[in-house]
Each structure stands twice: as structure tokens, then as C-alpha cells.
Amino acid sequence: QQKVQQSPESLSVPEGGMASLNCTSSDRNFQYFWWYRQHSGEGPKALMSIFSDGDKKEGRFTAHLNKASLHVSLHIRDSQPSDSALYFCAARSASSGSWQLIFGSGTQLTVMP
């Protein structure tokens, strides 16, 4: 079983709409979460991190973390066609000296003009 699971696999939203992406960890050691975005032909780029319970907002992007359920979500408001990309959730262990970053399988987001 993958340690980091994402849903849905794919998502289509109209331009200006809200996109919601979900991620759950099956390993309670994973306490630090990142969202990455990958456009076609490029490497993934970090969007934002979230390490504490609650919401974290950066522009049109809001991440939410619930450590008790190991669930993290990403919400994109006022979605733009340029937001169309593959989105990854990534998690890292809270253990001291842990360097591994484990990725989920991704959500393909399409924003329709």
C-alpha cells in the first residue's frame, strides 16, 4: 500500500471555479506535507508546505492539514487554465535526520476555459 494516497486521480473544473485535491498518509510518522505542481515536460515545483493543523493560505491556494486523521487538502479558488497540471502531495517523516520525501501518485487537474 502506498504511504501517501491522493484523490481524485483526475479532476476537471471550469475557469473561475474551485478545485479541491485530497491526500492521506497511512504512516503516522509522516507529519510534514508539501504540495507540488508539474506542468507537462517540466519537473515538479513546490507550491506550498504545511506542517501545523489548520489552514495555510497563499494567494489563490489554501492548504488544510488535520494531523489526527493524517489528511491534507489543497483548494484552488478562481482556477485558471494555467493551473492545469499534475499535482502531487508529498510527505516527510518527523523523525530527526529523516531525509526521504515520499510522493503520492498525483491528481491531474484540467481547468476548462
Place this chain on the structure above:
Amino acid sequence: GGIITQTPKFLIGQEGQKLTLKCQQNFNHDTMYWYRQDSGKGLRLIYYSITENDLQKGDLSEGYDASREKKSSFSLTVTSAQKNEMAVFLCASSIHGRVFFGKGTRLTVV
């Protein structure tokens, strides 16, 4: 700003061939990674290195070797390419938990 350069961009190999992928970073980051990306399976960690001459195996290390002879470079060797293997190999470096990726090497084995 810095950049991660992966060479080659495209690599076509034959079954059983030993293939080497190279990665250079000018961020001066200590930690570097190699990930494999297959369609629909996300990124899987092959090897990582927390400093020069250090190597740590990820979940997908079987069939691969890695080398970190300098802080700025991290190479990956496919020890025996498998027929019909097709994937993108991504090199990355990190600082304070934030990971920066190169654009990848696309491998095709015929």
C-alpha cells in the same frame, strides 16, 4: 537562484545495456535525490544522498546504482535495462525540506 541540469534529456537503450544518467546542481545543496516517474504511479524514490560520498537506498533501488563523488553531482546507473521499460528519471536537491527538481531524463528501452 540555482538550476538542476540533467543529461541526457532523452536516452534510448537496448535490453541488458548499462546506462548512466547524470545530474548537476549549482544550489550548493547537501541532499540530492533520484526519483523515477511512471505514468499513473507518481514519483518513487530510487536513491538519495545527504552529503558527498553518501548513498542511501530508496524503495526502488533494485536494478540501480548511484554515485555522489562531488557535492554538485549525482549520477544514476541502470545496471541492466529492461525491454519495454519507459519512464522519466528526475533528479532533485533539497534544503530545509524544500525539494527542487530538474526537468528529467526520459528513458526508452528497445
